[in-house]
Amino acid sequence: MREFHELVKAHQGRIYSLALRIVADTGMAEEIAQDAFLQLHNNLDGLESEAHVLAWLRRTTVHRATDALRRRTKRVEYAAEPFEDERNVSGSNHPRRSFHALANRVEQLVATLPETQRVVVVLRYQEDLSPEEIASALGMPLATVKSHLQRGLQLLRTKSERTLKEFSRVRN
């Protein structure tokens, strides 16, 4: 298995994004991701493979993020800071700029989902986990995961008809 610093570099974006899309706050997401990696550092000896490491990181991040959401009293507006890459793309009509702006809007839509639906949707479409893997990661019955996924998708579809159409047009 790789060294700790290599694991951090390999998984930092994924873990930060997972936290960000659950808590919808960049500062809090960074802190959660940092804590997850620091806990990993303390528990690394007990993990056998990199697959275990990633599963452990996901689970830890989701738990920390949902705990943070419950503790938070004041909701911080999402995506107050621009998408990092977007700032490096000059010109308002640049295709990459439009792509990232629309990706931001997809994230914003996901952020409007109820907490459990949001977690399930992010694990399904960011992490590409199967419903069975999500159920295992969250310690939730498979039927419940499928139900949350279905309701979350339905809600997103309703809210995002216009946004995703535009997203698709820019991407193509």
Next chain:
Amino acid sequence: MYETEDEFEQELRDGLRPRQAPEGFADRVIALSSVGTSPAQRDGARPGQLSTVEDPLPAQAVLIRRQLTHSGRLTDQPLLRWAIAATLLISIAFGGYAERQRQIAGERARQQVLLALRITGSTLRAVHNRIADGND
């Protein structure tokens, strides 16, 4: 709307591609990991128990983390505001001192140039006088 659900889901997947972690994130994590945690905290930290762990880090690490993270919020800390104000004052004072030093150096250089011109003028006058004497 969308031809198939798969297409809709693909769009969603594209929109949720992982972002890049913030600049310097890995370096901060690696620096913090070198601080270490107490054995009790190590024993208590495992996934699934996170909601019962208030903060898995020792006080020193928490302090460093707070200083390192939220780079945009650093000015929220009173101590840091004082430090920034002190740094600015020192910079201004040093800037004034440096400017005065530059003026003194400029004046000295001007005096040297004037002296050199005076010497050159006297030399020229002496040569001119000698030539005039020779002609007489």
